[in-house]
Amino acid sequence: MAMSAPRVAEPRFEGLLxxxxxxxxxxxxxxxxxxxxxxxxxQFGISRIPLREALRRLEGEGLxxxxxxxxxxxxxxxxxxxxxxxxxxxxxxSLALRRAAERYADLRGPTKLRAAEARRAIxxxxxxxxxxxxxxxxxxxxxxxxxxxxxxALGGHWSQIMRVMHAYxxxxxxxxxxxxxxEAIAEALAxxxxxxxxxxxxxxxxxxxxxxxxxxxxxxxxx
Amino acid sequence: MAMSAPRVAEPRFEGLLxxxxxxxxxxxxxxxxxxxxxxxxxQFGISRIPLREALRRLEGEGLxxxxxxxxxxxxxxxxxxxxxxxxxxxxxxSLALRRAAERYADLRGPTKLRAAEARRAIxxxxxxxxxxxxxxxxxxxxxxxxxxxxxxALGGHWSQIMRVMHAYxxxxxxxxxxxxxxEAIAEALAxxxxxxxxxxxxxxxxxxxxxxxxxxxxxxxxx
DNA sequence: CTCCGCTAACTTGTATACAATCTTGTTGGC
DNA sequence: GCCAACAAGATTGTATACAAGTTAGCGGAG
Numbered sequence: 001m002a003m004s005a006p007r008v009a010e011p012r013f014e015g016l017l018x019x020x021x022x023x024x025x026x027x028x029x030x031x032x033x034x035x036x037x038x039x040x041x042x043q044f045g046i047s048r049i050p051l052r053e054a055l056r057r058l059e060g061e062g063l064x065x066x067x068x069x070x071x072x073x074x075x076x077x078x079x080x081x082x083x084x085x086x087x088x089x090x091x092x093x094s095l096a097l098r099r100a101a102e103r104y105a106d107l108r109g110p111t112k113l114r115a116a117e118a119r120r121a122i123x124x125x126x127x128x129x130x131x132x133x134x135x136x137x138x139x140x141x142x143x144x145x146x147x148x149x150x151x152x153a154l155g156g157h158w159s160q161i162m163r164v165m166h167a168y169x170x171x172x173x174x175x176x177x178x179x180x181x182x183e184a185i186a187e188a189l190a191x192x193x194x195x196x197x198x199x200x201x202x203x204x205x206x207x208x209x210x211x212x213x214x215x216x217x218x219x220x221x222x223x
Numbered sequence: 224m225a226m227s228a229p230r231v232a233e234p235r236f237e238g239l240l241x242x243x244x245x246x247x248x249x250x251x252x253x254x255x256x257x258x259x260x261x262x263x264x265x266q267f268g269i270s271r272i273p274l275r276e277a278l279r280r281l282e283g284e285g286l287x288x289x290x291x292x293x294x295x296x297x298x299x300x301x302x303x304x305x306x307x308x309x310x311x312x313x314x315x316x317s318l319a320l321r322r323a324a325e326r327y328a329d330l331r332g333p334t335k336l337r338a339a340e341a342r343r344a345i346x347x348x349x350x351x352x353x354x355x356x357x358x359x360x361x362x363x364x365x366x367x368x369x370x371x372x373x374x375x376a377l378g379g380h381w382s383q384i385m386r387v388m389h390a391y392x393x394x395x396x397x398x399x400x401x402x403x404x405x406e407a408i409a410e411a412l413a414x415x416x417x418x419x420x421x422x423x424x425x426x427x428x429x430x431x432x433x434x435x436x437x438x439x440x441x442x443x444x445x446x
Numbered sequence: 447c448t449c450c451g452c453t454a455a456c457t458t459g460t461a462t463a464c465a466a467t468c469t470t471g472t473t474g475g476c
Numbered sequence: 477g478c479c480a481a482c483a484a485g486a487t488t489g490t491a492t493a494c495a496a497g498t499t500a501g502c503g504g505a506g
């Protein structure tokens with residue numbers, strides 16, 4: 001029998017949080033945007049109660065700033081933030097790589113599978129797909145570290161990084177070698193060579209960072 | 224005129240969040256405790272609305288786990304968590320030390336001032352004071368790094384670490400060399416010798432971690 | 447013309463109320 | 477005696493309502 005979807009009655013809060021985060025990440029709610037509660041609540045067809053809970057979480061993740069009695073605005077990220085975030089991300093992801101190298105000598109399998117998809121995405125210039133693949137790649141490494149707290153930390157910062165990357169790519173830029181960098185990292189991991197993987201990662205992140213920075217500085221210091 | 228306290232009408236949420244976090248950190252709300260909303264709300268003399276917001280934040284910080292329609296419970300931390308948390312903290316704090324060494328050659332001043340207070344606290348076995356001094360010391364280093372995102376990341380993990388440290392010390396153990404380690408780290412920093420500072424920190428954290436771990440394993444795997 | 451103070455509209459903060467869901471204890475059948 | 481349905485109590489999820497605070501625009505004094 002075709003049973004009706006096993007609705008677990010997912011609370012509004014869940015979907016709402018993802019939707020808001022997504023909107024901020026993709027720039028639909030740009031930096032500095034005022035998030036008026038009643039407005040958004042109506043848009044989503046819910047009351048302000050679950051919305052406020054979601055906003056508190058986003059505040060904790062550093063995506064919005066809430067001033068008492070004045071409401072929430074989308075946080076702005078300047079060049080300094082980009083530098084600091086990439087610096088932070090580098091040490092976290094380096095740790096993930098070292099642990100992953102110890103535990104799983106082979107991340108090549110899943111990554112190779114994605115390579116085909118990645119090439120298609122690059123060919124068709126599908127930014128959305130490419131973003132997902134990029135995130136999945138780095139999430140895989142984090143997960144392979146076996147350190148849940150590290151996964152959580154990286155997940156939180158990923159949102160922030162995504163924001164600046166989105167702004168960068170939407171400005172017309174396009175990634176060339178993203179996936180070859182990934183393949184090189186996976187290759188090093190597969191050989192258990194953590195140092196080489198970290199070196200590759202460092203280069204990868206430095207390059208991304210500098211590209212974003214120059215774009216950011218050129219387009220007027222706001223993101 | 225003696226003006227009445229310039230009450231900015233601090234929303235309930237603010238104080239509530241701190242109070243709850245404090246209660247979890249000190250173990251008053253131990254691991255696994257069910258946090259029944261109405262109960263707590265009444266205790267604080269408020270409604271469930273601001274309480275729920277605070278719980279969402281604590282969920283984001285990893286201090287509580289909220290299951291839909293089932294409420295929040297204080298998260299349990301096992302030996303694996305302790306290992307992972309210290310590993311994470313080491314790379315974060317190492318980064319902070321390196322950046323602090325570049326920016327401020329002298330953290331000795333404020334730290335020396337605290338040394339006297341620390342000695343008094345150790346002599347009088349005032350755990351509370353010692354905890355505060357410990358946190359202040361590490362918070363100073365984080366702040367001296369000049370990386371706000373790093374400060375936030377360390378702050379979040381500090382809560383978790385505090386929980387296991389509290390459990391450890393309340394079991395009757397007592398720190399001997401905590402402050403001499405701190406002084407050694409500050410000394411190395413003052414000479415701009417980041418490598419030495421990191422080496423000291425590594426030893427310091429490894430020692431703390433192992434002490435907590437053996438206590439934890441002995442007392443039955445729960446914290 | 448500019449600046450200050452006041453009022454009105456807007457928005458947030460929180461209490462109350464009720465619906466939806468989960469839990470637990472009980473009863474009846476096997 | 478054991479297990480399965482059921483029902484009552486407990487607890488969470490969210491809407492509505494109102495109080496408190498903030499912002500913006502207007503009018504008048506200087």
